[in-house]
Amino acid sequence: MNRREVLKASGGTTVMALMISVGLLKSGDAAAQEWNKNAFEAKNLNDTVKALGGTAATESKDITFVNAPDIAENGAVVPVGVQSKIPKTEMIAILVEKNPNSLSASFTIPDGTEATVSTRVKMGQTSNVHAVVKAEGKFYYATKEIKVTLGGCGG
């Protein structure tokens, strides 16, 4: 009797703990999905697009760079903002072509969030910066060259 109660109680707590951990996973990690190692190890635009689940990206004039400089004095802190006017934009990624690994950051845009994100990235040297947008399963990109006077990788 006593043992059963203990077992019952402990069984209950395990289930509770599991439920909580599942709940926690749902609110955070599942939404962000597992960190896409392949995409972050890709060396160029095509490989990155493939690692993100696409085949090839088409160039689009509906993607614009906001407050990204033409010349960045300090490569360690280069502001890059991307705005997509493509309807149903699901994802925005920022790629720096000549960095050791191209992909810097990818953002998942749920419904109700504007398809505009800004952040700051590091650039090892003067390079093309690609903004990749996924909308309705298709990939699009735009490119801007940012000149760097002082590199931000390797110090």
Added chain:
Amino acid sequence: MADPMRIRAQMAGSMVDVRVLMAHEMETGQRRDAAGKIVPAWYIQSVTATCNGKTVLSAQWGPAVSKNPFLSFRFSGAKAGDKVIVTWTDNKGDKRTDEAVIS
């Protein structure tokens, strides 16, 4: 434990304008220290922002995001007084969650 994030969330018309400044080294794993040893990579891998239980932005980052990362975005469907909650996780499994009230 890492330092707190600075989050500002403001109404801009019907949208909420969110700006986040995180405190993190964002070490690339490519840099060498004075002794010539590679400094191991240490960077934020995922960021999630939620408001009223709904994810409003999630991101995956590589080491090429700048030190003390800055992030800004806008979303709709919230009002002043609601809370925006931002969580990051780095490649060492460290986590930090902070929140801000929309003004």
